[in-house]
Amino acid sequence: MAKLVASGQKMLSTLMVESKPKLATFMKYAKVELTPPTPADIPKITSGIKDVIRQTKNYKDLTVKEAFIGTLVSIEVLCWFFVGECIGKRHLVGYNV
Numbered sequence: 557m558a559k560l561v562a563s564g565q566k567m568l569s570t571l572m573v574e575s576k577p578k579l580a581t582f583m584k585y586a587k588v589e590l591t592p593p594t595p596a597d598i599p600k601i602t603s604g605i606k607d608v609i610r611q612t613k614n615y616k617d618l619t620v621k622e623a624f625i626g627t628l629v630s631i632e633v634l635c636w637f638f639v640g641e642c643i644g645k646r647h648l649v650g651y652n653v
Contacts, residue, residue: 593601611618611626618626642648 611622615623
């Protein structure tokens with residue numbers, strides 16, 4: 557039993573040492589990527605929306621790669637919507653009506 561506890565402590569300390577750099581990198585990017593938009597970001601957001609609308613009007617001029625990337629982004633947004641719904645409902649199954 558003492559061997560098991562000693563090996564468990566050794567594995568835990570190794571895990572802590574190994575995870576510190578990865579956790580620091582995650583936190584560095586999380587502070588930038590997961591912050592809500594500021595009022596200074598509003599013009600960038602509106603210009604981005606205008607670009608998307610302009611590109612959708614000219615969808616026949618898109619390359620296959622651009623169309624594929626747009627489709628993947630749309631699927632990602634849809635999946636995040638469904639994940640948010642599941643989190644909000646606190647279940648995987650539908651609402652209680």
